[in-house]
Amino acid sequence: METVLLIIIALSGLSAVSSHAERQYHFVSEAKTMSEAQRYCREKHTDLATVDSMEVVKLLNDMAGQHNQAAWIGLHDDRDTRRWSMSDPSFYGPGQTEFRPWRSGQPSNGHDEQCTLLNSDGTWVDNACNYVTWVICFDVTGPNAAFVITKSSMNWTDAQSYCRENHTDLASVRNQTEYQQIVDLLPEGGWYWIGLYRDSWKWSDGSNSSFKYWKENEPNYNALKVCVAAAFDNSGKWEDLDCGVEKPFICYGPVPVSMQVIKVRVKKPNGVDLNDQAFLDAMLVEAKKNLRAQGLDDNVQVAWRKQPDGQVFHEEEEKKRDELYLKVDALCPESYRVNSPDQIRLLAIADNFQRQYSLLYPDHKPLLLCPVNECGERNREETRMETVLLIIIALSGLSAVSSHAERQYHFVYEAKNMSEAQRYCREKHTDLATVDSMEVVKLLNNMAGQYKQSAWIGLHDDRDTWRWSMSDPSFYGSGEIEFRRWRTGQPSNGHDEQCTLLRSDGTWLDYDCNIAYRSVCFDVTGPNAAFVLIESPMNWTDAQSYCREHHTDLASVRNPAENQQIVDLLPEGGVSIGLYRDSWKWSDGSNSSFKYWKVNEPNYEVFKGLCRCSF
Template sequence: MNGTVVIMMVLSGLCFIPSCFLHLYYLLSDGKTWTEAQSYCRSKYTDLATVQNDQQLAELNQFIGSDYYSWIGLHSESETWRWSLENKNYYVGGEADFRMWTAGAPFLNQIYNKVCVLIRTSGKWEDADCSNTLPFICYNGTAGTLNHSLSLIFVNEPKSWTEAQKYCRQHHTDLASVRNQAENDQMKLMIHNQTTWIGLYRDLWKWSDGSSYSVNNWYSGGAPSATATNICVVSYFGKWKNLDCNTKHDIACFLAETRKQVVKMVVEKKDSSVDIEELKEDILQQLMENFKSQGLVGEVKLRWVEQPDGKVFHKINMKEDTKDSGTFD
């Protein structure tokens, strides 16, 4: 986000933590396939059971409380690749689909848990186990930055892909995307002959309600079984197993309690020439990234509330600085 803008007060009175979002779980002891289970839960409740944090996992396990397989909402979309930086304004035309795979990659049909992407010294990409520890490249800027070379930062600290993503989001903007050949060549020069993480990953596991996968609760040493046919997940004795979606098992559904809250935000402008209205989508994107880091994507929806004049922000006087306030829900 533009350095001339400082968020002074955000989400006053709004509950940030995942426990503020209530999930009520329901169990149906009736054999159905995963697709049948999904259809049933959506018709009667909200969806198949979703888990976004340890508290919800404990509640689900306590509720199921049996040694029978029970379908939950986790399933695989093994061929979906996406960038960690999801701001659509950052990509023009087909830039989000630019790829530089090495011969034979990606290896998704051979090794099922290779879901994160690295760039080798050759400049070619490969999918790899996300738990590998490698240096990484962060992006520091906003959508529409023209001088991209000033916005890429090589971090020579070996981390897993998830740790690297967290680091980039805390200290910069996100893990780096690669939009074209020129940017790929630039990264090749930056990495100093070291294999390095970039921001591309495969959205291998996701929840039926569209929320992202953030809790690791698998059997078999913390990973799903290495097969491309078992792409739906059951809970069994408090752990998860991926099975054939056409087998029939009990069902765990959830009902989400929806809450709406209108919140006022105040931002400070260090540069009076900055037009906050032009940055409102970037600000909203940054807020969503903060929620995403807490596992709340899919549960939180944000939008600006426009005033009668069609604008979101209006100037207010606070001491000597120029500040703007806007409201969203």
Template sequence: MEKVLLIIIALSGLSAVSSHAERQYHFVSEAKTMSEAQRYCREKHTDLATVDSMEVVELLNNMAGQYNQSAWIGLHDDRDIWRWSMSDPSFYEPGEIEFRRWGGNQPDNWPIDQCTILYANTIFYDYDCNARYRSVCFDVTGPNAAFVLIEREMTWTEGQSYCREHHTDLASVRNQAENQQLAAMLPAGTWYWIGLYRDSWKWSDGSNSSFKYWKVNKPNYRASKVCVAAAFDNSGRWEDLDCRVEKPFICYRPVPVVPVPVVPVSMKVIKVSVENPNDVDLNGKAFLDAMLVEAKKKLRAQGLDDNVQLAWRKQPDGQVFHKEEEKKRDEL
């Protein structure tokens, strides 16, 4: 008959991490203009809905049910915000990022005119970004910039890509001194792209999502002030409309996250002696697994819950069981 040493580790308690905050959307059937809908959503909820993924599109389609018209979401065209392609704020002294030398009646903010060309007299004009013109790039070293004229005709986006690949970026014109420097460089009667553009689509809550889900041939900018509605007769795809049109709308608010308490994890080591009258392989997997099942039954009978986990602790030689006689000889 042999006596063996059994060590069991009992773990009690679980830890949990709360999931990220979700949004709850609210369909309001009362027709309002875009500005009225925005005011309502901000007073009653958080804001007009931001739709930033196909998951949200599908959720809104399911929520709309049999409603087969369109409803305002939070996207609108803010045509008065112009910015430079070179966006690093450290490159600009106070007031320089706002420097503009627009020509008469410029910018006219015509919907397709979202980029800026510079005439030889260095007057700014807003223009269709898809037109093909020469470009002014620049190489930036610290606070200084060296202008480079690119004679190849490209769209504004192509010019931006070219400048970023071969130089620093499409040129920023930060002050009157730089404007005059360019005036001395540009051939008479020529037009060049510079880095000023407007990224006009904005979400009401300030989100910076670039996700878009337009209907075919949209947007078409048919109004002087354009806002966006989700058309539920067309799988929730978006259409641009006059912001003064009255329509139902969709608000959202964040779903509060309820913190999940973290229960401390405790560990207890239990030593048990077991007799082995039948010369069973006490370190065999089948025997070890069966012993854990029996041990858990006994612990449950003593009032421990199902969160208890059992595991064997192996000795330095990789074995779980040792004969007590062998252990005592080792200690002598």
């Protein structure tokens, strides 16, 4: 006989649950300061809420109900943390990322002063990044840096792009020696961009999201230290407040897991290896199909759990009377009882087990299965038993498990191309691996052991999928989200051409998002859109932020009539619109900004289908 322990684990929701992000949100009505709220959320849940889509906005509005005040979310204006454009940690020794020869009274931390200028006298000041001036790049070879003065004037974003294209990056200054090397290169008078910058708006949990949902005339930066609350008297739109104000707040945490255990027992047929992989895989496929048919959703996953001896099936001696068994070789009476949904699921799984067994082993006697405690007396014959744990859960213990992400990783040695590997992973498991933290990197390295070659993970350069900055699906009618007016030969899909320019002749082309153009915002009222031409040139990211702060968003163009409305606004030239390509994507759709590139990667050596290996 063999005993099968069936564990059913499903995702349940006590509060509001975001389906796309697998988060659960908790509204806490007790008023606290931002710091107190953050501490509470980290102790009781995961963190203060990250609001990264209109789906989450709508969900929080529904959860707030009649609550018409503002509540803290996790966004705050970080005016103290600066980082270098050259982000590789191996380039810096202890303390070198923190070297700062600021001029007296600097940094002033104005909300728009996020970049760093070096004066010819050697002192540093913070300044608005759109200021146009000269640039210091550097070329890095191992631990050594050679500094290059560029007398072409440009803003900080263009300077960063220039240095990365023609050198290694905008200059980092790690110590007094390098500081002096730069000063010795400079003529008297003048200001120069270096690579130090402040990425102002940050989420408490470290999420990287460009989504914004500000109230009109927000943010207004009326406090020295600014945090963000969602105003539920204004559709959950955001306002900035002094972080010391006491407000209700919203936490988020993982969606809780419920577990149910069912045990079954079958007699081992002669000549059948129950540890045969084809047999095991077929059982998993059928078990999951049946669970779906019983009403459980895709949050339920299926995997075999190996025993300490490395086998799936494990022999045992004892039988326990208080377990629910399946018995082989004895027909159930027609009138046996079915008392609970658990037993209904069990019988259906047993039926699928029989069917798959017959397909795999057509020459063997068919299995006859039924619950022992519903069929009468158990067979008391002394016989050796084999036990297998069938766990319907994300954490099954077959291979390496990432504790923070509740994922299990499986290393497959059979060589495949990226498409074949993706298909295999989706058929046998969930998807190709998403690597979104150093914890996962270390876990995969430990799992790989002595394997020293490359292995596919789920990251690829998607050069074909474009989306609108205005992401609310209710704004678009049938087919409108796919409307395009590309110029002949466009989009060219260069790896750095991820944004869209609408020309005065009505045609579109893709371009480098760092280039500054005029832009078109729009104001949305119900299904209607009013377009607004913004004459001030800015790069695409700044244009998106400006439109979201002062209007609804960068313009979406849903049909030929709207395209013509924008053309009628334009003189010669072109304008940025809201269509963009988010290039690097994970196979499972995860949204993670974590990167772990080798030096000089990515190098874009192929035109299309660029995918990433690890190890």
